Amino acid sequence: MRFMRESGLALRPHGKTHKSVNIAKLQIEAGAVGICTATVKEAQHMIGAGIPGVFLTTPVVGSQKLETISQLSTKASDFKVVVDNPNVVNQLSTLMQKCGASLEVLIDIDIGPQRTGVNSLPDILDLAASVDNATGLKFSGVQAYSGMVQHIEDYHERLVVYGKQLDFLKQACLELEKIGLNPDIVTGGGTGTFDIDRKAGIFTELQSGSYCVMDVQYNAVQLLPDVDNPFSTALFVSSSVISNNASGFVTADAGIKSFAMDGPPPKIAQTGPADAEYGISGDEHGKISFKDENTSMELGEIVELITPHCDPTVNLHNYFHCVRGDTLVDIWPVDGRGVI
Numbered sequence: 572m573r574f575m576r577e578s579g580l581a582l583r584p585h586g587k588t589h590k591s592v593n594i595a596k597l598q599i600e601a602g603a604v605g606i607c608t609a610t611v612k613e614a615q616h617m618i619g620a621g622i623p624g625v626f627l628t629t630p631v632v633g634s635q636k637l638e639t640i641s642q643l644s645t646k647a648s649d650f651k652v653v654v655d656n657p658n659v660v661n662q663l664s665t666l667m668q669k670c671g672a673s674l675e676v677l678i679d680i681d682i683g684p685q686r687t688g689v690n691s692l693p694d695i696l697d698l699a700a701s702v703d704n705a706t707g708l709k710f711s712g713v714q715a716y717s718g719m720v721q722h723i724e725d726y727h728e729r730l731v732v733y734g735k736q737l738d739f740l741k742q743a744c745l746e747l748e749k750i751g752l753n754p755d756i757v758t759g760g761g762t763g764t765f766d767i768d769r770k771a772g773i774f775t776e777l778q779s780g781s782y783c784v785m786d787v788q789y790n791a792v793q794l795l796p797d798v799d800n801p802f803s804t805a806l807f808v809s810s811s812v813i814s815n816n817a818s819g820f821v822t823a824d825a826g827i828k829s830f831a832m833d834g835p836p837p838k839i840a841q842t843g844p845a846d847a848e849y850g851i852s853g854d855e856h857g858k859i860s861f862k863d864e865n866t867s868m869e870l871g872e873i874v875e876l877i878t879p880h881c882d883p884t885v886n887l888h889n890y891f892h893c894v895r896g897d898t899l900v901d902i903w904p905v906d907g908r909g910v911i
């Protein structure tokens with residue numbers, strides 16, 4: 572929050588990282604203007620728990636999900652969604668007229684990652700105009716998120732690649748302004764680009780998510796140009812040594828099923844012998860190897876592991892066990908688990 576306050580920007584952190592109402596509440600208490608969600612289900616949980624300013628950052632299709640969106644908007648008047656297709660705009664407008672409420676809509680702009688969004692200036696302007704003209708919808712601004720650049724480890728290399736994408740976003744905002752559709756909200760950015768985003772002079776708010784727990788991937792990214800990374804790791808998978816018969820290694824009870832495996836291997840946090848290294852050794856098992864053959868660990872000894880990629884790892888688990896020092900202080904559900 573301090574970085575955002577210094578830059579005069581709002582933070583609407585991405586709740587896809589934690590899917591947790593309790594963590595969202597802490598973020599709101601710390602000054603966040605709302606919470607981003609990636610799925611309708613996450614939005615349902617957040618709105619159901621009274622979290623303000625929920626923004627669904629993924630374009631949604633299908634009558635059932637769109638109907639759910641219109642229903643959610645009757646419960647939370649500040650609920651926002653993105654669109655990248657004119658047919659969805661029409662469907663949403665029909666549903667909103669039926670329920671008699673109004674929905675804030677942002678245009679999703681593809682500035683380079685080729686995932687979702689509209690990627691040409693004429694299409695951006697047309698879509699914004701169609702939202703603006705649609706009964707029951709309010710054009711609130713634009714979103715541009717570039718996932719591909721977040722993990723470019725070198726700050727300056729990231730700045731070069733991402734800078735070109737931001738130029739396109741800037742141009743889109745200027746063109747929208749020319750047709751009288753000045754975006755109130757310009758949102759985007761992740762943990763990897765937060766420093767570039769806050770200095771770009773384009774965004775009104777950011778949607779970084781992973782910063783609140785971090786992971787092995789992000790710990791390797793140089794987040795600020797001249798100083799150490801400002802965010803500490805707060806998410807660990809806790810495992811126990813379950814077999815120690817051999818020399819040079821022991822086996823712990825966390826393997827492929829405990830971690831999303833789309834990143835580097837999990838890393839041992841500051842627990843256990845200094846020369847210990849973790850490697851996946853099967854669905855339920857991890858091999859902890861030691862450089863010194865004489866090193867070993869006791870049965871039941873706890874090994875805390877930093878997760879390769881926090882978001883999809885959280886999605887594998889039902890609960891967060893919240894610890895302060897060695898004391899368990901709370902157990903929180905991962906409310907929005909699931910992919911839909």
Ligand SMILES: Cc1ncc(COP(=O)(O)O)c(C=O)c1O
Pocket residue numbers: 585587588628716718721759760761762763778779780781782
């Ligand atoms: C649309 C969108 N915004 C924000 C984020 C948050 O990014 P990060 O977890 O890198 O902070 C993501 C993550 O994938 C995302 O998909």
